[in-house]
Amino acid sequence: MEADEVLAGLDPEQREVAEATRGPVCVLAGAGTGKTRAITHRIAYAVHTGVVAPQRVLAVTFTTRAAGELRGRLRQLGAPGVQARTFHAAAYKQLHYFWPKVVGGEPPRLVESKLALVAEAARLCRLSFGRTELRDAAAEIEWAKVTQTRPGDYAAAAAKAGRTPPIEAVDMARVHDAYERLRRDRNLIDFEGMLELTAAIFTEHQEVANQFRDQYRHFVVDEYQDVNPLQKLLLDTWLGEREDLCVVGDPNQTIYSFTGASPSYLLSFTVEHPDAKVIKLVRDYRSTPQVVRLANGVLAQARGEARAHRLELVAQRSDGPTPVFTEHDDEVAEAEAVAKRIRELLDEGVPAREIAVLFRINAQSEPYEQAFADHGVPYVVKGAERFFERAEVRQAVVLLRGAARSDTGEPLVRAVRDVLAAAGLTDQPPEGRGAARERWESLAALAQLAEDVAIDRPSAGLREFVTELEERAGSQHAPTLEGVTLATLHTAKGLEWDAVFLTGLVEGTLPIIYAEKSPDQIEEERRLLYVGVTRAREFLTLSWALARSPGGRKGRRRSRFLDGLAPQSAGPPRVDRSARRPVSSGPQPCRVCGRPLTAAIERKLGRCESCPIDYDEDLLERMKHWRVGVSKRQKVPAYVVFTDATLQAIAERAPLSEADLAAIPGVGAVKLERYGSDVLALCRGEEPAADLVD
Structure with missing residues (x-):
């Protein structure tokens, strides 16, 4: 991919973000304005123009899912070597790399849950906690640690912050102190301690800081309104005197202050960095004007x-x-x-x-x-329960991994469904709810993911799909369940x-x-x-x-x-049933061979993927050309108008009435009203009315 291609399709403000390849940069991005698109294109543009090598970039976000999405988008933009991690994942890797060099031996063992240790600390303080109190006390310890509040200062800090401790403040401080003593005695660290210890190594060992800063020279932090004081401390130690930092956030979406997060770092960015470039993204591509x-x-x-x-x-x-x-x-x-x-x-x-x-x-x-x-x-x-930790999902991944070793080149969707059938996936879901239904839905979600991968990457086979699953499992990026x-x-x-x-x-x-x-x-x-x-x-x-x-x-x-938004009297909503699709009494049959269709892409096409294709190629190309014009006028991605699969289904069936068009999956009541006349005109070989006035 060339540098100019990276900028293609960006709006003026997104392009300004992408072209601001050197920091400091502050992006204030409203909901639905394409902030992830802007920052991934900024990183890719910097890589393609030679401003920075991909392995010199560290992009930090707050969830493993978001980090996985960043990595996926950057791969598509030709910048696969960029590191995209959460604060904790980045600190964990750094701590395990540098600890043997500067301390020696194995680093402290990470405790993923505080609950057992907090319960023991409470018993040492002669306190008895129920399950709810235990969770609340653990959360309070986390808040104290991310705000760098020591047990002896807890009561005053909690009062100043307006917090209501789950128990008396003096007792909460005692439990926190006992928790820390137990943790140190057993050579354990928690997630907050991991950030604190990593920052301390960087601060106390200049050679470590120099080595890290030589490796990473370009930093991006997403959701900057959610940064807490401990994360800010670690970020500052990463940066040193450098200013190649791009932060992205929305003060209107600050909703985690109870965990210690503060929008003050985002709002005062230009105070800390007077030369910072500030760019606002306010064009909302997600929601309708009414929303x-x-x-x-x-x-x-x-x-x-x-x-x-x-x-x-x-x-x-x-x-x-x-x-x-x-x-x-x-x-x-x-x-x-x-x-x-x-x-x-x-x-x-x-x-x-x-x-x-x-x-x-x-x-x-x-x-x-x-x-x-x-x-x-x-x-x-x-x-x-986490998707990839479900027993049926683990079993399915094992089966898919085995099948991938002897991949015969069969189309991905069919190959995956054959494997999942052995794991228990049937054409129709079990009746009602319960464990059997949940198991079926997990397997169906994997089948749907295979369809999504096949659409995005038509050449992908079982090996690529298994790699996709493993990457998603590592970042807990679960497929969307139906x-x-x-x-x-x-x-x-x-x-x-x-x-x-x-x-x-x-x-x-x-x-x-x-x-x-x-x-x-x-x-x-x-x-x-x-x-x-x-x-x-x-x-x-x-x-x-x-x-x-x-x-x-x-x-x-x-x-x-x-108040002032809802009407004074609000009755039940009026339901427009004029364009409702009739409810199917069973699986849709293939219009060629009659086999029941269960895969989403097959239901949309109305036939098995393996059955003969019969459609007007010229009609499909004209519809794609029409879709490009509509997407440009409406300033939305082309797939928002109709997906490729829906256009192919329309081309194959060539509907001549609204009823025929409405029967095609992917053409709902809203799209029928919005685009129906244009699509039917194309199917008749006529020019859409919108094209005649352009």
């Missing part, structure tokens, strides 16, 4: 410092449905209404994996799990869906009741709602219930954050 308008409205009510630093998003997509506000008698009725509406979206062609229900705390998921089970809506709970996502607002950050339901929006839940102690905490709760709103691409529903249980007192008040 963007509501998101801007949420932040328009912000107070204090948050209001001064908000980014006003500018929508780039065409119009979509207006966000819906609904009020319900109780939480059961709210969950029931959400389940019914999701069932309608599924029937209209919206994939289950493109729908999410978001709430403030995990305990709110229970009524939705029950309602979804009652309505036959598949779902997954984000934050549950089910509606149930998640908290905190865990939803960084994700997006076609349809989002924000539920439980009542006082005491959002904002959470304990946030009332501080105006800053209230503002963080407001930003949580903003994060939730900006997860939606097209459909957005916001709901609340007046009572918790059926028949209960209707004393709840909807969230103050909806």
Whole structure:
């Protein structure tokens, strides 16, 4: 890939980021504005223009999934040697490399969970903790360590920060002190200690710092609004006197201050680096103007410092449905209404994996799990058991790895499905929920991932697919399960869906009741709602219930954050059923050989991948040309209009009516209304109306 190709397709602000190859650079990037695209293209452009060698770049982010995504995009841009890691993964590697050189022997053993050690420390202090208190005490120790607060200073620091300790502050300090003594006596380190120890080695051993700084000369830090004091300390030791640093963040998405994260480093970047170049990304490519308008409205009510630093998003997509506000008698009725509406979206062609229900705390998921089970809506709970640690997934990976050793060159999707069939994947899912259904969904997710890989890399075989799985397992980058996502607002950050339901929006839940102690905490709760709103691409529903249980007192008040945004009276949403796709009674048969189709790409094409292809190649090329024009006018990627697989399915079937077009998977009610007339004109051999006026 040439340097000019790296810049192709970037908007003016993204291009400005990419061309700012030397630091210091501060990118303020609003939700959905393509920040990952901007920073990966910046790194790739710097590599292709010779500014820096790929092995001299260290890109740091906050989750293993995000780091894996960065590495994947950089490979596609021709910069595969770049290191993209979390703070902890980078520190772990550095500590294990330098420890034998400057200390000798094996480094302290890493403790991945504090719970057992905290429980023992509590017993030494003659305290008894329940499970919840144990987790809260471990979290409090983590906060103290990332803010560099020693046990003797804990009480004063907690009071100053407005924190409510899970136990008396003096006892919390005693437990923390006992925890540290136990840890040191057993030569253990926790994640915070790992960062602290790595920074100390760099500070105390100049030769180590010099060797590292000779290796890495170009730094990028994503989600900089979430950096805590300990991470900032480590970053400063990495940099030394260098200023080749690019930070990216959004102060409007600061939602982790309870862990010690602070937006102050992002907001004061130009104070620390007076010569820094500041670039703002505000063009929102993710959401419709209606969703963007509501998101801007949420932040328009912000107070204090948050209001001064908000980014006003500018929508780039065409119009979509207006966000819906609904009020319900109780939480059961709210969950029931959400389940019914999701069932309608599924029937209209919206994939289950493109729908999410978001709430403030995990305990709110229970009524939705029950309602979804009652309505036959598949779902997954984000934050549950890690995907690659599931027994059926481990078994499937072993089988795929064995098959890859004797790969015969069979098409990837078919080869993977043959292997997964031996592991228990069937054409149809088991009835109901339970372990059998969850096992089937795990295997189906692997099959879907194979289809995605085959579309992105048509030449990929089993070996490449196994490599993809191993890289994803290492970064916990799980494939998307075919089910509606149930998640908290905190865990939803960084994700997006076609349809989002924000539920439980009542006082005491959002904002959470304990946030009332501080105006800053209230503002963080407001930003949580903003994060939730900006997860939606097209459909957005916001709901609340007046009572918790059926028949209960209707004393709840909807969230103050909806004041001025929601109508005074909000009844149930009106459902447009005019373009709903009929519900299939069973697996779709192949239109050539009649075999039941279970793979998504085969269902979209309406035939087995191996069956003969019969389509008008000229029609397919004309539709692709039309799609390029539409994507440019609407300023969205081409696949947002229609994927290649959907265009091929249209070319093969050559529909001549709206009903025929609507029956093709990938053509939902919204796309039928938006593009139907143009596509049907192309199928008739005519020019689309949009092209005639251009």
